Amino acid sequence: MGKExxxxxxxxxxxxIILDLRCLHLRCLRSTLSYPPLxxxIILIxxxxxxxxxxxxxxxxxxxxxxGTQQYRIEDRCTAFVxxxxxxxxxxxxxxxxxxxxxxxQLRITMTTELTKxxxxxxxxxxxxxxxxxxxxxxxxxxxxxxxxxDVDGRELIDFAGGIGVVNAGHCPPPVVKAIQExxxxxxxxxFNVASYEPYIALCEKLxxxxxxxxxxxxxxxxxxxEAVENAIKIARQATKRQGVLCFxxxxxxxxxxxxxxxxxxxxxxxxxxxxxxxxxxxxxxxYRYGAGRTExxxxxxxxxxxxxxxxxxxxxxxxxxxxxxxxxxRRIQRGTFCLPERFARILR
Numbered sequence: 392m393g394k395e396x397x398x399x400x401x402x403x404x405x406x407x408i409i410l411d412l413r414c415l416h417l418r419c420l421r422s423t424l425s426y427p428p429l430x431x432x433i434i435l436i437x438x439x440x441x442x443x444x445x446x447x448x449x450x451x452x453x454x455x456x457x458x459g460t461q462q463y464r465i466e467d468r469c470t471a472f473v474x475x476x477x478x479x480x481x482x483x484x485x486x487x488x489x490x491x492x493x494x495x496x497q498l499r500i501t502m503t504t505e506l507t508k509x510x511x512x513x514x515x516x517x518x519x520x521x522x523x524x525x526x527x528x529x530x531x532x533x534x535x536x537x538x539x540x541x542d543v544d545g546r547e548l549i550d551f552a553g554g555i556g557v558v559n560a561g562h563c564p565p566p567v568v569k570a571i572q573e574x575x576x577x578x579x580x581x582x583f584n585v586a587s588y589e590p591y592i593a594l595c596e597k598l599x600x601x602x603x604x605x606x607x608x609x610x611x612x613x614x615x616x617x618e619a620v621e622n623a624i625k626i627a628r629q630a631t632k633r634q635g636v637l638c639f640x641x642x643x644x645x646x647x648x649x650x651x652x653x654x655x656x657x658x659x660x661x662x663x664x665x666x667x668x669x670x671x672x673x674x675x676x677x678x679y680r681y682g683a684g685r686t687e688x689x690x691x692x693x694x695x696x697x698x699x700x701x702x703x704x705x706x707x708x709x710x711x712x713x714x715x716x717x718x719x720x721x722r723r724i725q726r727g728t729f730c731l732p733e734r735f736a737r738i739l740r
Contacts, residue, residue, distance in 0.1 A: 621647055
């Protein structure tokens with residue numbers, strides 16, 4: 392008869408456990424690994440540098456000469472493999488034995504691992520670029536095409552960000568590349584204030600036909616969304632001779648002073664006050680989150696009533712220069728995307 396084994400047909404957390412060592416606090420990792428049998432396999436997201444420098448959990452490092460990988464043993468209960476060729480992010484299965492006692496963190500690693508080009512580039516970034524420029528992950532880019540980015544180590548990555556919703560036609564579509572090359576051969580910058588040129592005017596004419604303003608429309612082109620918001624508020628105040636601006640929760644409008652004041656999430660603006668005055672905020676009409684079983688028509692009616700009440704107890708309409716809101720909620724990362732009810736937009740306008 393074969394050796395008797397114990398199996399868990401229904402592990403309490405499924406068949407796989409995923410641990411991201413790059414962002415998991417050591418105390419959380421120890422607590423996780425100390426739990427009685429969690430599942431049949433564990434998946435680590437890690438790299439050799441993090442395993443050496445940030446998480447004192449490894450014992451008995453050894454080199455496997457045949458596979459080109461570094462093999463680690465964690466308290467003789469599970470084994471991790473970190474490939475020299477895997478560079479920044481690696482996901483590999485590990486056999487998870489039942490844990491009966493807490494993991495005692497001790498680190499005795501004698502080997503060294505050569506940094507990849509991506510790691511070297513990220514290190515240079517950290518030394519040269521302030522932390523205020525967000526870094527969502529440690530991916531790098533050498534060139535890109537379509538939906539793929541190739542990093543500086545030659546790995547291909549599928550790009551689900553698209554420049555955060557900017558590169559909607561994919562990376563380097565040939566017609567766009569051709570148009571940029573042709574324009575670069577003519578001139579790069581003369582400043583439209585100094586000399587008028589046809590591509591700027593042609594783009595404004597096209598936008599004027601697309602934007603539903605109902606009457607004669609003109610377009611101003613600026614560099615960033617924050618600059619557009621700042622100019623829109625200035626134009627509204629100058630045109631109406633009023634100062635108040637009404638904005639909504641869950642909105643992102645930028646990081647300059649007025650745009651940051653209008654931005655809802657407080658995490659974007661710690662210690663940045665005082666903010667711009669005469670800005671008022673109310674709840675975004677998020678039917679998905681706040682519908683509470685009502686029809687969309689009933690929800691819109693209640694939200695318009697909220698605005699009516701706001702005009703009595705928050706800011707008088709005759710003091711409002713503008714109402715600024717997004718047609719689709721911007722908190723894609725934190726809270727998901729949601730759209731403004733069409734009826735609400737029409738009546739508000």
